[in-house]
Structures are given as C-alpha cells and as structure tokens.
Amino acid sequence: MKTDSPEDLARQGVVLTTVEGLYNWGRKNSLWPLQFGLACCAIEMIAASMARFDIARFGAEVFRPSPRQADLMIVSGTVTKKMAPQVVRLYNQMPEPKYVIAMGACAISGGPFRDGYNVLKGIDLYIPVDIYIPGCPPRPEALLDGLIALQKKITAQHLTGPGRPRHLDSRAAGEFPVPEFGAHDLVGPTLPKAEVS
C-alpha cells in the first residue's frame, strides 16, 4: 500500500503534522480574549459572544477577567487619553504570545473624536496592532471576520527565522512603554506607524 501523502495516511488513521503546524493550530483555536470593553464597540463584541453570533465557534469564547490568562486584546472602542496608560499596562501584563485587534474607527485612529482634546489618535501609537476592523461600530460579523483573519495570520507564522513571533525572538521588545500624563498631552515614546498592506 502506498502511503506517501498525509491525506492517505489520515485515511489509515495516522495523522502526520509538523511541530509548527500543531503549535499554531492549537494557538489559533484557543484565542482567549481579555474581558474588557471601552465604548459602544464593546456592545457589538458582547453580541458577538452571545448565541446569535457565537464567537465560541472559533474558540474565542473564554473571555478572561485577568490579563494573565488572556491571549487576545480586543480594543473595543474609544481610548481616551486618560485610559490609554491603563490599556498599555494591561497589554504589558498579558503573557506572550499575545495579539491585538483594534475594533472600530476610534481604536484605529480616534474616529469622530480625532480632533478632540481627550481621545487618543489610535491605540497603535503605543501597542502593536495585528488586525484593524473598520466600522462605527463594526457588526459582530466583522469582528468574527477579523478573528478569522487573525487565525490565518497565526497559521502562517513560522516559529524560526526572521518573521517569527515576538515571544520566540529574544531580541524583540517584551514590554511597551506606558505613556505618562503630561501638562498638555500624554508624554512618552510612540511606536512608528504601521505600514498597512
């Protein structure tokens, strides 16, 4: 009997995979989000977790009340300047590997409040964002689509080489500087703007 392809082996009850494939498969199907919401987008996130949309179908229904047990931060809503240091601190407290979804116009860029005095012009100034979901607010389907996009991104990650995830790269930054309250604005180094492909 010829059994050269993994599919043929699978028919015989033998599953072959790579360590990388198994590792990424496990990670992508148990993305536990951090349980926190910032504004109206959070209501859509809650709707996505309930029976009608059911984020559990994608293994991400376990919203953790502690950053220590979370893999995914869904920045769901307006980040005020007063809230930004706390968001960055929560992100720093999450263990690697960790991912960020910027949900909605406010989290991406400040949205309709961009010209205001109190709203951060995008959370990607302080923490690296993996998936941007536009909308004001995005519907639950859009959040699910963003989650699937993140799963694809995780599947494609190689564990070695230059494109490896941050937690496997000893030279990559582990903590991100928390901005401080200044006299007129937040002070602290910002990340370079991500190049959106």
Added chain:
Amino acid sequence: MLSLEQISTRICAAIAGARIETVPNASPSAQASLLIDNEHAREIAAFLRDDRELQFDYASNVTGVDWPEKTVKVKTKTKKVIDGVEKEVEELVEQKTPAFLEAVYHLYSMVRGGGPLILRLRTGNRTDHAVLPSLTPVWRSCEFQEREIYDLFGVTFEGHPDLRRILMWDGFEDHPMRKDYQPVAEEETKP
C-alpha cells in the same frame, strides 16, 4: 411658577443689596434667565431653595460658558455742528464687552413642579478673577458639575468641598472648553 420679575422682586425684598438682572433670550424658546451678583449668590440660592413660594429644591444642571472679548459696532445718532448748522450725524461707535466666564444653573422644584429657573453667575475676567461662589453647599447635586466647570473652563468655585479636576488628569494644565484652547498639534503622518 412665578414669573422671573416676580421672583426677582421677591429676592430683592428678602435680601438687602442683592443685584439681579434679567438676561433676555432672543432665540425662539425665549428662555430668559436671572443674572445674580457673586457676593449674594449663596444667600440668593438658599432663599430660592427655602422660600415657601418658590422651593427650588433641585439643581438639575450646571454648565459653563466662555464669553470672549467682543466688539460690537453700534450706530448712534449724535448732533454735531457742521458749518454753523446743527445736523444729526450717524456714527459707528465700537462697544467693547470684556471677556468673562459664566456658570449657568438650571433649577427645578420637585415640590411645586416649577422650572426651569435659570441662574447665571459671571466671573470678573478669564484670567486672574475667574472665581465664583460655589452653590454646592446649597444643592449637593452641583458638586460634580462645578468640578467639571473647574476642569474644562478654569473657574474656581469658592466654598466647594472638593475642588479637583474630574475628567482630565491632575497634572493637566489647560482648560479645553475655552474658546482659545489649541489642541496639541498632530504629528505629520507618513503619506
């Protein structure tokens, strides 16, 4: 509810030296208000709350207004003697209104069902005399809203039990709701 004039005369009869001015409102709502003087403000407020005929026991809303310096050109007719003949000449005279900050209180009466009665308090200027008497000792509901005016407009309320910033952080120095506030310039983004 009594009319503004009736309320005004009632206050003046009860509190000696109180200066009250009716501020008209040109908008369709025509919701006029009472401008009261800062020295007697708390006395007037306590009177409005305790008087049997008025009983304004609930301050529902306190807000701030920034009035920058205004120059209004007003046409005035003056008599002038030109070439020995007295003539009426129209002249444009510039009238300057100095800048000030304002706190506006909306009062209701839960007992009598009247309202809103609108009170205004004005500061001397926008810089070193931005001080008003706090009405929190009279109506507890003013506490957070006066803090908000202190935070966003920079009005100091004398006699407030806990005057701190409420929305912005403690080290913040600006007052964002003032008309001359300039937000921090945005860094240029990559094209």
